[in-house]
Amino acid sequence: MPILAARMSQLGTESAFEVLARAQALQREGKSIINLGIGQPDFATPAHIVEAGRKALADGHHGYTPANGILPLREAVVADLHRRHGVTISPDRVLIVPGGKVTMFFAISMFGEPGTEILYPNPGFPIYESVIRYSGATPVPIRLHESNGFSFDAEEVLGLITPRTRLIILNSPANPTGGVVPKHELDRLVAGLARHPDVAIMSDEIYGEMVYEGTHVSLTTYPELEDRLILLDGWSKTYAMTGWRLGFGVWPAALFPYAERLAINSHSCVNAAAQFAGIAALTGPRAPVEQMMAAFAERRAYIVPALNALPGFRCATPGGAFYAFPNITGTGFDSRTLQTRLLNEAGVATVSGTSFGAFGDGNVRISYAASLDALREAVGRIGGWLERQRAHAPARTA
Ligand code: PLP
Numbered sequence: 001m002p003i004l005a006a007r008m009s010q011l012g013t014e015s016a017f018e019v020l021a022r023a024q025a026l027q028r029e030g031k032s033i034i035n036l037g038i039g040q041p042d043f044a045t046p047a048h049i050v051e052a053g054r055k056a057l058a059d060g061h062h063g064y065t066p067a068n069g070i071l072p073l074r075e076a077v078v079a080d081l082h083r084r085h086g087v088t089i090s091p092d093r094v095l096i097v098p099g100g101k102v103t104m105f106f107a108i109s110m111f112g113e114p115g116t117e118i119l120y121p122n123p124g125f126p127i128y129e130s131v132i133r134y135s136g137a138t139p140v141p142i143r144l145h146e147s148n149g150f151s152f153d154a155e156e157v158l159g160l161i162t163p164r165t166r167l168i169i170l171n172s173p174a175n176p177t178g179g180v181v182p183k184h185e186l187d188r189l190v191a192g193l194a195r196h197p198d199v200a201i202m203s204d205e206i207y208g209e210m211v212y213e214g215t216h217v218s219l220t221t222y223p224e225l226e227d228r229l230i231l232l233d234g235w236s237k238t239y240a241m242t243g244w245r246l247g248f249g250v251w252p253a254a255l256f257p258y259a260e261r262l263a264i265n266s267h268s269c270v271n272a273a274a275q276f277a278g279i280a281a282l283t284g285p286r287a288p289v290e291q292m293m294a295a296f297a298e299r300r301a302y303i304v305p306a307l308n309a310l311p312g313f314r315c316a317t318p319g320g321a322f323y324a325f326p327n328i329t330g331t332g333f334d335s336r337t338l339q340t341r342l343l344n345e346a347g348v349a350t351v352s353g354t355s356f357g358a359f360g361d362g363n364v365r366i367s368y369a370a371s372l373d374a375l376r377e378a379v380g381r382i383g384g385w386l387e388r389q390r391a392h393a394p395a396r397t398a
Contacts, residue, residue, distance in 0.1 A: 012130030015355035019339070023349040034378040036366045037349035039175060039323065041240040043295075045277075046288035049239060052280030053273045061272040067264045069096025069248070073275045076282040077248050084208070085218045095249045095259050096278075098270050100206045100234035103249035104169075105131055106262045107202040107230045110255065111166035112137030119160050120169040121152070123176055123325070123353055123360030125204070128169050137166070143359050146316050146327060150179025154188035158195075167200045170219070173207040176356045176365035177325040178318020183217045190222045200255075202230040206247075207321040209238045209289065212297055216320070220250065227252045237321075238289060239281040244274045296322050299368045299375055306379045307366070311386050322369045325353065329362045331386060338364055346385035348378045 019037035027033050044050075068074065074091035081087055097103055104127060112118055112135025120128040122141035132139040142157050144150045157168070172181040193199065203219040220231055234247025251259045263269070300317075303324055307315040312331030315324050328338055335352040342348045342364075351367075353360030368375060 007134050007136065010130075010133040010136075012126055012133065014126050016351050019343065019349050019351055022343060026343070026347075031347060033343070033347050033349055034370065034374050034381070035349045036368070036370055036375075036378055037343075037351050039237075039367050039369070040242040041237065041292060041322070041369045042371065043240040043292050045240050045244070046281075046284075048284045048288075049241070049277045049280045052284075053244070053277035056273040056276035061276060063272065065269045065272050065275060067269050068260055069094065069270060070272070070275050073279050073282075074248075076279045077250075080282045081218075081220065081250070084216075085221050087218070087220045089220065089250055090253075093250050093253060093256055095251060095256065095263060096270050096275060097234075097247050097249060097263065098245040098267055098274075100204070100232055100236055100247035101127060102247060102263075102267070103230065103232040103234075103259075104128065104202065104204065106249065106259050107167065107169075107200070107232070108132055108135050108137075109262065110258055111135075111200055115164060116166045117162060117164045118167045118169065119157065119165060121171050121174065122357035123150075123363070124169075124171060124357055125175045126356055128171075129357060138164075140165070141357060141359060142168075144174070144177060144179060146177075146325075146363075149316055149319060150174060150177035150325065151181045151185055154185050154192060157189055158192040161196050161199060165196070165199050167202060169202050169204065171204040173211055173216070173318075173320025175207070175321055176323050176351070176353070176360065176363075177316075178321045178323045180211060180216075180319030186217055186219065186222075190219075190225060194224065197228075200228045200230065201225060202232060204232040206232060206234055206237055208233060210293065210296065210322065211320040212300060213319060227254065230255070235278055235281055240292065241277070241281070244271075244277060246270060246274045246278050296368070299370075299372060300324075302372060303366065303368045303375055303379070306375070310379070310383055311390070322367060324366045324368060325360075325363050326366065327363050331389075335361055335364055342382060342385065346381040348381050 023033045074094040078089045108131040114136040116137045118132045118137045119140045129139045208216045231250040235241040307326045313326045315326035339352040351365040353363030
């Protein structure tokens, strides 16, 4: 057996992909599975975006592009950030990458090494903790609580900073909780960060256009963070483009050359046709995005009360993204057992909260990026399964 580098044992994974593989295997066996496990819109990429990608191929865009991405795409990104947040950013600070994840890998690689600490949300996107460990840094969880809608307390975050802290990862709206951090909490955090000028911040705003009440507040709107804020964003969720592998980072000017060098050392550049599709997404009609958001809002309005009506379930209302993260401790099952048994016995794929960090214990993630009919059927199946467990539970003796 070849001898691996020790850090390979530190890499974690994203269980949603394992659940997807298991769900597909069960489907191949002829079982009916409703997949509420994977976090991707159930819509096709809007037609005008697909057409732009097809046209780019037909027009001969088959070669390498600049490592940082084609200029018209970077210009479209900054115009879109201006439209959404009123901020003016130079396209020279935009690095186009193959998917949102890549910005996170680059940022963590840039700051993480043994002896350093990186703060990250827990429960949170599992790749943060995985890559922090891989980098050799110590992951320091920012614990998110159901009681405040899975936001955080700014003072609590600031209190976790030590002289070893190099990077703070934030994610709002959040996966897996749907939590949204309110502006007043961001204001307090940014004010407190003035006391820690050497700490970088990576703000994962990939669900930034998926907010149900009010508008998304981007950390790019705080000019005092400009020289240490990395913005992670991309097309996957907003434009139903998960398979195109297209994302971008906005980097502080001083960090940009390092990020670009990481790109040149890894993927060289992003698939040219996807970049043309990305321009069409940002500059084309907004109606398809609005229609998808309206569908998510309708599904949220159904799923949250429906989950709350299940015995043993308690579900906070998610402010953004397309995830519900119900607390299931009242069912008497632990999260992992419930995930496995709901998939195998009720035909509903969910993801255990423990896949998102230790503090996700007691919850499961339900992606409501599925049709209303599928959601109704899933809730019916879960409810029926829970009833059967209660009926078969041994009678309690006094
Ligand atoms: N950040 C968060 C919070 C996510 O939930 C995801 C995908 O699920 C990503 C980043 C990665 O997105 P992409 O598929 O564009 O790499």
